[in-house]
Each structure stands twice: as C-alpha cells, then as structure tokens.
Amino acid sequence: MKGERAMVPRARFQPADSYYGRPVLKPPVWKPQVPFYLFTGGLAGAAAAQALAAHLGRNRVLERRSWMVALAGATASPALLITDLGRPERFLHMLRVVKPTSPMSMGSWILAAMGAATGAAVTSELTGRFPRAGDAAKVTAGLLGPPLATYTGVLLANTAVPVWHEARRELPFAFAGGAAATAGGAALIATPVRAAGPARRFALMGAALETAAMLTMERRLGPLAANYHGGEAGRFARLAQVLTIAGGATVAGWGDKRVGAAAGGAMLMAASATTRWAVFKAGFASALDPHQAIDLQRRHGETRAATPA
Amino acid sequence: MKTADGRPQAAGGRRQAADGHASYGEEAPPRKGFFTDTSICIGCKACEVACKEWNDVPDEPRGFTGESYDNSGALGANRWRHVAFIEQRVPVGAEHGAPDSLVQEAARLALTEEAGMDVAADGDLRWLMSSDVCKHCTHAACLDVCPTGALFRTEFGTVVVQEDVCNGCGYCVVACPFGVLDQRRGDGRVWKCTLCYDRLKDDMQPACAQACPTKSIQFGDLDELRERAADRLEILHRRGTTSARLYGDDPDDGVGGCGAFFLLLDEPQVYGLPPDPVVTTRDLGSMWRSAGLAAGALGAMAVAAVLGARR
Numbered sequence A: 001m002k003g004e005r006a007m008v009p010r011a012r013f014q015p016a017d018s019y020y021g022r023p024v025l026k027p028p029v030w031k032p033q034v035p036f037y038l039f040t041g042g043l044a045g046a047a048a049a050q051a052l053a054a055h056l057g058r059n060r061v062l063e064r065r066s067w068m069v070a071l072a073g074a075t076a077s078p079a080l081l082i083t084d085l086g087r088p089e090r091f092l093h094m095l096r097v098v099k100p101t102s103p104m105s106m107g108s109w110i111l112a113a114m115g116a117a118t119g120a121a122v123t124s125e126l127t128g129r130f131p132r133a134g135d136a137a138k139v140t141a142g143l144l145g146p147p148l149a150t151y152t153g154v155l156l157a158n159t160a161v162p163v164w165h166e167a168r169r170e171l172p173f174a175f176a177g178g179a180a181a182t183a184g185g186a187a188l189i190a191t192p193v194r195a196a197g198p199a200r201r202f203a204l205m206g207a208a209l210e211t212a213a214m215l216t217m218e219r220r221l222g223p224l225a226a227n228y229h230g231g232e233a234g235r236f237a238r239l240a241q242v243l244t245i246a247g248g249a250t251v252a253g254w255g256d257k258r259v260g261a262a263a264g265g266a267m268l269m270a271a272s273a274t275t276r277w278a279v280f281k282a283g284f285a286s287a288l289d290p291h292q293a294i295d296l297q298r299r300h301g302e303t304r305a306a307t308p309a
Numbered sequence B: 001m002k003t004a005d006g007r008p009q010a011a012g013g014r015r016q017a018a019d020g021h022a023s024y025g026e027e028a029p030p031r032k033g034f035f036t037d038t039s040i041c042i043g044c045k046a047c048e049v050a051c052k053e054w055n056d057v058p059d060e061p062r063g064f065t066g067e068s069y070d071n072s073g074a075l076g077a078n079r080w081r082h083v084a085f086i087e088q089r090v091p092v093g094a095e096h097g098a099p100d101s102l103v104q105e106a107a108r109l110a111l112t113e114e115a116g117m118d119v120a121a122d123g124d125l126r127w128l129m130s131s132d133v134c135k136h137c138t139h140a141a142c143l144d145v146c147p148t149g150a151l152f153r154t155e156f157g158t159v160v161v162q163e164d165v166c167n168g169c170g171y172c173v174v175a176c177p178f179g180v181l182d183q184r185r186g187d188g189r190v191w192k193c194t195l196c197y198d199r200l201k202d203d204m205q206p207a208c209a210q211a212c213p214t215k216s217i218q219f220g221d222l223d224e225l226r227e228r229a230a231d232r233l234e235i236l237h238r239r240g241t242t243s244a245r246l247y248g249d250d251p252d253d254g255v256g257g258c259g260a261f262f263l264l265l266d267e268p269q270v271y272g273l274p275p276d277p278v279v280t281t282r283d284l285g286s287m288w289r290s291a292g293l294a295a296g297a298l299g300a301m302a303v304a305a306v307l308g309a310r311r
Helices: A033-056 A060-084 A088-095 A103-127 A131-157 A171-190 A197-228 A231-254 A258-288 A290-306 B021-027 B046-055 B102-115 B141-145 B171-175 B197-201 B207-211 B222-238 B280-310
Strands: B032-037 B081-090 B124-133 B151-153 B159-161 B217-221 B245-247 B260-264
Touching (some): A033 A131, A033 A197, A033 A258, A033 B280, A060 A103, A060 A131, A060 A171, A060 A197, A088 A103, A103 A131, A131 B280, A171 A231, A171 B280, A197 A231, A197 A258, A197 A290, A197 B280, B032 B124, B032 B222, B046 B207, B141 B171, B141 B280, B217 B222, B222 B245
Parallel strands (some): B032 B260
Antiparallel strands (some): B032 B217
C-alpha cells in the first residue's frame, strides 16, 4: 500500500446520531441585506416614535431631525429588502395577501404604511403645507414605528432555527432596545446638544434594554447560547458588548458636549448594528449543526413525556 | 389554544386536521400522500431519476462524497426525492433478536471465505436505504410563513409552490423543520416536491411511486396508507424486526402528521430526519404578544425620554 494515493475519500461509517453530520435544516438563504435591514428598519421605527414624542413635547429641533432620520431608514429598508429577494422584480407580490401567520407579510404592510406616512409627514414638515394631514401622517408614522422595530423579532423567531425560535420572547425586546439606541444615537449626531436631551435618554434606555434582553436570552437559551460564544456570531457579539459599553459611557459622561454626543451616538449605532449581525450569524451556525435541532427536540419530547396531560 | 388532548394547537383556531384541505368542501378528493416503506428500499434511485425527468429538475453534480452510495446529499431545490444510504455495523443476529439459522450461518461463512473478508468478526454490516421527500405536513410551516401566497394547499391536501408567484424571499427555507425547501441558484425561487400535482389531476400516480420497483414508495389515499403502514409494522414486529417504527404518521405530532410518512428501521436522526419536529407557527401567539409588548416598551421609552426634560 505504501506510496499509493487514495483517489477517492475514505468511505465513512456514520455516527448514529446524525446523517453524516449533515444539517437537518437548511441554512438561511438571506443575504447581508437582511441584518442591515434589521438595523435600518429599527432605526426608522424608533426615530418615528422619537419624532412623534418630540412633537408632543414641542421639541421642534429634535422632532424635525428625527423625521429626517426616520425617512432615511424608511427609504433604505425597502431597497435592502427588495434586493434580497431571489426575484426582485416580483417585490409587489408581497402585497398580494395579508397573512398574520407570516411575519414577513405583516412586516411588508407595516413598512409600506409607515414609509408612506413618514414621507407625507416629512413633506408637510418641510413645506408647511397641509398641516392637518401632516399631523395625521405624523401620528400614523409614530405609532407604526414601534411595531416596525419589533416585528423583526418575530420574523426570525418564527422559523425552525433553534437559536432563533427559542429566543422568541427576548428577540423583540432586544430589537426594540437596539432600535431606540440607534435612533437616539442618530439624533445625537444630527441634533445640537441643547435639543438632544431626550435623544440622550432614549439612546441610553435603549442600550440598557438591548443589553438586558440579550443577556436574558443567552441565559434562557441554555446550551444553544453557545452560538453566541464562538464563531462569527461570537465575534460580533463581543464587539457589540465593547461598543455598547464605550458608547454608553461616552453618551452618559460627555453627551452634553457636541463631540462626545456624536461619538457616543455613533458607537451606540454601531453596537446595535453589530448585535443584529450577531443574531443573524447565530442563526446560520444553529441551522447548520444537526445536533442542535435533534437535541432540542429530544429535550422537548422528554419534557412532554414527563408532564401529565 | 388547546386541542382536546391538551396539546397546544397550531396557530389559528380554524386550522383543524386537514388544514386548508377542507376549504375545498365536498369537491375535495380524499387527501393523498406517500407511504415510504424503507424496509424494502433497495437504493436503486429510480425515484430520484423519475422525479427529475418528469418535473424537469436541473441536475446538480456534487462529485463523490465518500458517504456510501449517496452522492446527492440531501433534498433541495434541485432534488425532490433523495435516497439516503446508511452503513452500520450491528452485532450478528441482533436485528432479529435471535441467532441466525444454521443455514444462514453456513451461507454467511461461505460468503466470508469466498470474499476473503472477516465480516463476522466485528459484527455484520447493515445497510439502510430510505427515499426522503417533502412531508406535505398537515400544519405546514412553509405555507404559514409564505408572504406572497405562492405556497398553497391543493385539493389533494398537498403543499405546492406556485412558480409564477414565488418571489424568492426565502422565508419558507428557514421555516421548514425538515430542511426540504431551498432556493434554486440562478433562478431565485424556491422549489420542492409537488407530489406530482399535474399527474394527480390526470388520475396518475406520482412519477417516483410509479418508478419504484419494490413498492417501497406507495402512493394513495392517506387514510388507507396509514392502515397499510400499521399492518406492515405489525408484520415486521411479529417477525422480530423490533427496530421498525413509523415516522410522521401520527396526526397528533408537532406538524399534525405528514402527508408523506415513513417506515424506518432506526432512529429518525440516523436518516437525517428531525426526531420530533414542531411547526414553528404553533408559538405564533406568544411571539406576536412579545412583539406587541416590546413595541409598547419602545413607545413608552420615547415618551419617557421627552418627559424627562421637563423635570
């Protein structure tokens, strides 16, 4: 046998707990547009909520800047989603049906309505025309903003991917917090310091909620939390933690200075974007590992068997 | 929401056993399905070939995998039937719970000497073969999450993608607990087994079932197939093949039972099948509640941030 080179791989006897280690599930076919959309959608939604709150609190400067941020997010979002489709020219098929069992269907409708309302609100704000209709558009956009920022948690959780589905309680809260941190951070960059007080508090509350939700999620995920400790998702998760702490400290400590506010705001935005990437990548790792789905289903089966009907 | 036996019901109270099938009313033919009896599969792959030929499924050469006779890997956009090959070493006679007869023993020894291999030394080689396919679930996650309505329930109770509607969003790909659906590269849409919807409408059986030379793939009315499977299981158990089990036949399982179910000779995960899959939309209510609460928290934070300035 010496000197002979095998022309084919060595045939394997497979281990009994999976089929040649092949995934039980298919990994997502979603492209990088999706985690960026999780970011821009959250930005648009929370910025609209912040703008409406500023409108009610008569903070005109913060209100106007926040509407601009919301419009930017609401413009980028559909562009990202459409280019992610396998058949982008068929994007309007998203509005063929209204399906509460499909978070993507509900999200498409929320995004379409929120984007239209934000466009109308900004037009009225800038031109000063149709103030009544403009106010109605502001209320609509401001109220649709929060659901736009949180439905994406259901979008990911409503899948067979273990690390997403088992985080179904925490993901919407993590995305709500991240959205507030992002919108607050954007407002800190765009707004003079004297008007940015609410944005400062919004960003810090958001970062705290995001962190708390992610920590709770990891605790409840049990063995599945390993998806956030290694690999690409792990690197994103660690970077997000550093950015959150640095950004939070900068905003809290130097948020009343223009440079501190802008730098801290930018770091909080980056932290939230990085967190979305961590969640996105964790889903790939979880879907590709056959043992995660198999072990989880066995555990659930045992729990069910142990619970009397 | 709970069903009579206390198990949580799939999302949407209106969805009962046939799950959309019933909406066709009196005109609906009985629900159709596959019973794949893997105990008589010989791994000829005629089903894979017949499926590709009839449905015009593109080829996707993968080269030599080194994984027994399986060089096609798994179900996907370009593989709607997939034959799995599992090679196992099991103790001699273990499968039947008793030693082989003297005749069998002699035949094995003769074979061993002739081949120059000592097969018996570390147990027999057992070869499991199984033709996998879309399960056409009663509670189908792919159908639930499809945002365009491209996926629909046919009058035969099967689940089919409409290729002129699908826009390739990819949601069904991650929703399917069996990893069946996938996006076709260069095409962008998702593709999967249609249970030969076109053939069913002309009273023909699906191509794979017709091509199967051993009747390992049986097509018919689901109710009748379930009876046939129960009978077959009883025969195998009586003969001592205690490892035989049905997979996907139980209407009370996490997907409400499969339209395409199986008789397996080992644990499902050995065949690459999830042991106890649950339709993701069963937890939809709690997910939307969580999103609603989170949205409320986000709105409250925005208001609180502004009010904080007043103090």
